[in-house]
Amino acid sequence: MKFQAIKGVRDILPPDSALWNRVEQAAREVFETYGYGEIRLPIFEPTELFARSIGAETDVVSKEMYTFEDRSRSAAELTQRCEEITQNPPSIRDASLFISYQRSVLALGENLKRAMASGQVPRTAENEQRLRKVLELLEAAESLGLKNLGEDVDAATFGGYLKGIAENFKSFQFGDSLTLRPEATASVVRAYIEHGLYNRPGNTKLYYMGPMFRRERPQKGRYRQFYQIGAELLGSSDHAALDAEVLEMLLAFFARVGLQGAILSINSIGDKNCRPAYVELLRAELTKVRDKLGPDSQRRIETNPLRVLDSKVPDEQAIIATLPRIADHLCAECKEHYAKLQDELALRDIAYQENWRLVRGLDYYMRTTFEITAPGLGSQDAVCGGGRYDGLVELLGGPATTKCIGFAIGTDRLVLSLQAQAASSLNASSGAVSSAIAGMSSVAASASAPAGVEVFLAWLGGATYHAAVVLARRLRGQGISVELPPVAMKFGKALNLASRLGARHAVIIGEDELASGQFTVKRLADGEQKKLSGSDLLAYLLSARKP
Ligand code: ATP
Ligand code: MG
Numbered sequence: 001m002k003f004q005a006i007k008g009v010r011d012i013l014p015p016d017s018a019l020w021n022r023v024e025q026a027a028r029e030v031f032e033t034y035g036y037g038e039i040r041l042p043i044f045e046p047t048e049l050f051a052r053s054i055g056a057e058t059d060v061v062s063k064e065m066y067t068f069e070d071r072s073r074s075a076a077e078l079t080q081r082c083e084e085i086t087q088n089p090p091s092i093r094d095a096s097l098f099i100s101y102q103r104s105v106l107a108l109g110e111n112l113k114r115a116m117a118s119g120q121v122p123r124t125a126e127n128e129q130r131l132r133k134v135l136e137l138l139e140a141a142e143s144l145g146l147k148n149l150g151e152d153v154d155a156a157t158f159g160g161y162l163k164g165i166a167e168n169f170k171s172f173q174f175g176d177s178l179t180l181r182p183e184a185t186a187s188v189v190r191a192y193i194e195h196g197l198y199n200r201p202g203n204t205k206l207y208y209m210g211p212m213f214r215r216e217r218p219q220k221g222r223y224r225q226f227y228q229i230g231a232e233l234l235g236s237s238d239h240a241a242l243d244a245e246v247l248e249m250l251l252a253f254f255a256r257v258g259l260q261g262a263i264l265s266i267n268s269i270g271d272k273n274c275r276p277a278y279v280e281l282l283r284a285e286l287t288k289v290r291d292k293l294g295p296d297s298q299r300r301i302e303t304n305p306l307r308v309l310d311s312k313v314p315d316e317q318a319i320i321a322t323l324p325r326i327a328d329h330l331c332a333e334c335k336e337h338y339a340k341l342q343d344e345l346a347l348r349d350i351a352y353q354e355n356w357r358l359v360r361g362l363d364y365y366m367r368t369t370f371e372i373t374a375p376g377l378g379s380q381d382a383v384c385g386g387g388r389y390d391g392l393v394e395l396l397g398g399p400a401t402t403k404c405i406g407f408a409i410g411t412d413r414l415v416l417s418l419q420a421q422a423a424s425s426l427n428a429s430s431g432a433v434s435s436a437i438a439g440m441s442s443v444a445a446s447a448s449a450p451a452g453v454e455v456f457l458a459w460l461g462g463a464t465y466h467a468a469v470v471l472a473r474r475l476r477g478q479g480i481s482v483e484l485p486p487v488a489m490k491f492g493k494a495l496n497l498a499s500r501l502g503a504r505h506a507v508i509i510g511e512d513e514l515a516s517g518q519f520t521v522k523r524l525a526d527g528e529q530k531k532l533s534g535s536d537l538l539a540y541l542l543s544a545r546k547p
Contacts, residue, residue: 008216020227024411027253028207030252034205036207038208039191043180044181047177047179049187053392060183075174092158109134122175145158183212183362184228186392188206190396193397203234207229209227210228220416227410229409230386232406233404234393238390240368266354267357267368268337269360269367269387270326279305282305282306283302371386372409374413387405389405454482456485456494456506464488464513495522506522507522517534519534
C-alpha cells in the first residue's frame with residue numbers, strides 16, 4: 001500500500017520551504033515595526049463561531065467547512081446504544097418485545113439526560129427537545145400497543161412512532177460540533193473578547209500565520225489546506241488613517257519580499273445605515289434581469305446580492321456593468337470616510353485602483369474593502385483580501401464600540417508569484433539575468449536557489465573521525481551549515497559528493513592534517529585550496545559567506 005497526500009493538500013519541501021520561511025520572517029519583521037505582536041490561534045473552533053461571524057449564506061460556511069462532531073468515549077457508547085435499540089423495532093403484535101424495547105428506550109433516555117447534565121454530551125435546547133419527543137412518541141406507541149387492535153392502520157401508525165424515535169436518536173448531537181478554521185479573523189475576535197484585550201491601553205494589533213482549511217475544488221493557487229499571513233487592528237477609532245496605515249504596512253511587506261507588479265484595489269461597501277437600501281436596490285435590479293444570469297448569481301439574488309458583483313462568469317459581465325453602484329448610495333459618513341482614505345493613501349504615495357465591484361466573500365466587512373492581485377497566478381490572482389469589520393466584535397458578544405480592520409495574505413499564492421517572478425528573470429536574456437536578480441530583494445531573488453551546504457567535512461579514516469566530529473560541532477556553533485558523512489571517504493569520492501550536494505567548501509581531515517593541526521579547505525567553485533588552522537579556518541569560512 002502506497003500512501004499519498006489527500007486531494008488539495010500538499011507538502012512543502014526544501015528548498016521551497018526556505019522561501020516560505022523567509023516570507024514569514026519578513027512579515028514578522030515588517031509587522032513588528034508597525035507595532036503588531038503575534039497571536040497563535042487554535043486550528044479548530046466551535047462551528048458556531050464561524051457560522052455566526054462569516055455568515056451562513058457565504059460559500060465558506062455553506063459548503064467549504066471541515067466540520068466534525070467531537071464525541072467523548074462515553075458519548076460514543078451512547079451513540080452505539082441508540083443504534084442497537086432502534087435497529088430492530090418490535091411489531092405491534094408482540095407485547096413482550098415491545099415492553100423490553102420500551103424499557104431500553106427509557107433507560108437510554110435516562111442515560112442521555114445524565115450525560116447532558118454532566119456535560120459528556122452537549123446540553124442544547126435541540127437535544128432536550130429530541131429527548132422530550134422520544135418520550136412522547138414512546139407513550140403514543142404504548143397506548144396504541146395496549147389497545148392492541150392489530151389492524152393495519154394502527155400497525156402503520158405504530159411503526160411511524162418507532163421510526164420517529166429512531167430519527168430523534170439519530171439526530172441527537174453526541175458531541176460538540178467543531179470546525180477546522182477556514183480563516184482566522186473570527187478566532188482573533190474570539191480571543192480579543194475572551195481575554196479582554198480591549199482593557200489594554202491603545203489599539204490591539206495582532207498578526208498571525210498558519211494553515212486554513214476550505215473544501216474547494218483544488219487547482220493552481222487553490223488548495224484545501226492553504227496558508228495565510230494576516231493582521232488585525234482592533235480599537236476604538238475607525239479613522240481612515242488607520243486603514244491607510246494597514247495598507248502601507250501590507251505594501252511595505254510586499255516590497256520587502258520583492259514582489260513586483262502587485263496591484264491594490266479598494267472600494268467602500270457602506271455600513272449598516274446605507275448598505276441595506278443599496279442591497280435592496282441591487283436585488284430589485286437583479287430580479288429584472290434574472291433570466292440572463294447563471295444559476296449561482298440567480299441564487300445569490302436572494303441570499304447575497306452583493307456577491308453577484310464578484311461574478312467572473314463571462315456572459316454576466318455586460319449585465320453587471322449596468323447595475324447601480326454603491327458609491328452613488330453611500331451615506332454621508334461612509335462617503336467621508338472613503339474620501340479620507342483616499343487622501344491618506346495619497347499622503348503616503350500609495351498607488352491604487354478603485355473597483356466598485358470589489359465586495360468580500362465574508363459577511364462581516366463594511367466600508368473599506370481591498371484586494372491585492374499579483375502576476376504569475378492565472379485566474380487565482382488575489383494574494384490578499386481585507387477590509388474593515390466594525391460590527392463583528394459586538395456580534396460575537398464584545399464591546400459594541402470596537403472598530404476593526406485587517407487583512408489576510410494567501411501565502412501559497414504569494415510564494416507562487418515570487419517563484420514565477422524568479423523563474424522569469426532567470427529565463428530573461430543572459431545579460432539581464434544578473435541585473436534583474438541584483439535589483440530584487442534577497443527574498444525574491446533566492447526564490448529558486450537551494451538552501452545549500454556550506455561545508456562538506458570529509459574524514460579519511462581512523463582517528464580523524466573524532467577530530468571531524470569536534471570540528472563540525474565547532475563550525476555549526478558559529479552558524480555554519482556542515483555535512484558530515486558517517487563513514488570515512490577517499491579524497492576524490494568526497495570531493496565528488498561535496499560538489500553534487502552543491503557544497504561551497506570541502507574540508508578534508510586526513511592523518512597528516514590531524515598531526516599538523518592544519519585542515520585542507522577547497523573552494524569548490526574555483527578549486528582554490530588552502531591549509532588552515534582551526535581558528536583561521538573558521539575566520540575564512542565566515543568571511544566567505546559575505547555577499
Ligand atoms: P478567492 O476569491 O480567491 O476565493 P477569497 O475571497 O475566498 O479568495 P479570502 O477569504 O479573502 O479569499 O482570503 C484571503 C486570501 O487567502 C485570498 O486572497 C487568497 O490569496 C487566499 N486564499 C483563499 N482561499 C484560498 C485557497 N483555497 N487556496 C489558497 N489560497 C486561498
Ligand atoms: Mg474563496
